[in-house]
Amino acid sequence: MKERFLLDPGIVFLNHGSYGACPKPVFDVWQGWQREIERNPVLFLGRRSAPLLRQARERLAEYLGADTDELVFVPNATTGVNIVAKSLSLRPGDEVLTTDLEYGACSVTLEKVCAQAGAILVVAPVPLPFTRDGFVQAMVDAMTPRTRLLMMSHITSPTALRLPVEPVVAQARQRGIATLIDGAHAPGQIALALTSLGADYYTGNCHKWMCAPKGTAFLHARAEHHAGLQALVTSWGYAAPPGPSAWDNFIGQGLFERRMQWQGSRDLSGFLSVPSAIDFLAEHDWVRRCASCHEKAMALMHRVCARTGIAPIAADEYFVQMAPLPVPHQDGAALRARLFDTFRIEVPVTQHGNASRARSFVRVSVQPYTTDADLSALESALEQLLKPG
Ligand SMILES: Cc1ncc(COP(=O)(O)O)c(C=O)c1O
Structure with missing residues (x-):
């Protein structure tokens, strides 16, 4: 299998977790899309990109057990976490809850949005040695009537723990607390069924364990949250008239897709290669x-x-x-x-x-x-x- 990857044969590579590794056939498909874009960038980006991205999202949605309309491509899980965190309209005294097992860049994002709003970031210590009951109890005990959002990893970065998030999502939902799952390491390592998981928001990487090209990830959000989510980059999706129009082949159709996916001119080839990564995993x-x-x-x-x-x-x-x-x-x-x-x-x-x-x-x-x-x-x-x- 190693010969199917581009990894340096002179090193023992035991860190797939940080940035993934892309197999040669998927890398070739990625380069193929880059060449296709360069044949006529205006036609490709201006008039073909949205339907092609939609097809790629349909394959990804099927793989993730999700609805295509609740899924958008983002370049990485950090972006997914930032979109959700920065869209919260926090008020002074509100609480955002997380664990002490999170990835630093995502924790610091929550710290920043809380500090700006005068909200409180509550970091619940997860007892180790880890047990399911100990984890669920620690999270439930830290929920209060002021908790607005709960963020937790599906698979943690420093400790590699697969957190049993399902019962915590259910407990949060009963209390009206929104949940954001940081699934940076999950797709490709564990089978996902995002719709039935029921988290309000779920972000995950394709470029880690799914072996897709770098810069490929997704944000999944339940339909009721689409109007409240703001893209990090404001672009044409905010200007398009509602309903079907010539904009559809440029920036897509739904509000979520239009606002999140068109982020100015950028290289879309990685997203379009995600189906080839899914094929690679199935074929092997x-x-x-x-x-x-x-x-x-x-x-x-x-x-x-x-x-x-x-x-x-x-x-x-x-x-x-x-x-x-x-x-x-x-x-x-x-x-x-x-x-x-x-x-x-x-x-x-x-x-x-x-x-x-x-x-x-x-x-x-x-x-x-x-x-x-x-x-x-x-x-x-x-x-x-x-x-x-
Ligand atoms: C749990 C977790 N969340 C988020 C990230 C960030 O992923 P990315 O750099 O693709 O945004 C990582 C990176 O390793 C991670 O381990």
Whole structure:
């Protein structure tokens, strides 16, 4: 499988999680769209782009268990989170709730919108070792009549935990609290059914685990929120007359599509290549291969835990294809650099918690292109680097 990717054969690549990796056939389709755009950019962007983007969204919606009209392309999950956060009309004293397991760029987005409005960002600590009941209880306990939005990751960045978001979404809905799921790592790792999940907003990346080109992601929003969501860039979607018109082939039809998708002239080739990534996964029996990746990730985690004497932070069912290998708490940047500089292993070292409760993890990603030799290389490098004395 590795030969189907463009990865440097001189490195052991165990960090699919940060930016993904695009297979050669999908990359070729991406370049094909770029060439097609250049044949007549005016015709393509001005008169063909909206129906083509709609077809791509239809394929993505089918893959995600979503309604095409509730889905728009955005360049990355950070943008999805920003659109929702900046569209909230927060008032002083309102609360926005999140967990202490979030991705820094998304937490800081919430901090900024809360600070601007005089609202309060409530960060609920999720108890570790992780349990479903402990997580749900922590989130429910932190909900108040002032909570306007709850944001949580579907799969967390520093700890790689697959959060059981469904019962929390249901509890929030009962209390009239809107939910935003940061699914940056979810599509391609776990099967999604966005309509039935019932979150108010869900953003996810295609460029990570779906192996689509860089700059491809989506924002899913329930229909009742479309009018209230503001694009980060105001453009023609706000000027178009309502109803069918010549604008349809340029910026699309629905309000959500028109406002969010046309963000000025930009390269749309990545979005148009998302169906080819979905095809690639299907043609290569990805779901079955990924089940074996999970097994390998868990086996490695348990071997490393046995060696370090540090217990895993959760049972295997709360991880998918990323595993946080617990190592003694240390300078994460220094460990990452040594793994790369000395062993040519690309793998992130993440951290969670403060002071005496601070923890460090080597967050390994296992994809169908990952070989047993890659995982053994990491295991023996850690053995050497973590030797006492
Ligand atoms: C949980 C989580 N959310 C959001 C992001 C941001 O993704 P992007 O850089 O594609 O916007 C990441 C990136 O790794 C992440 O791990």
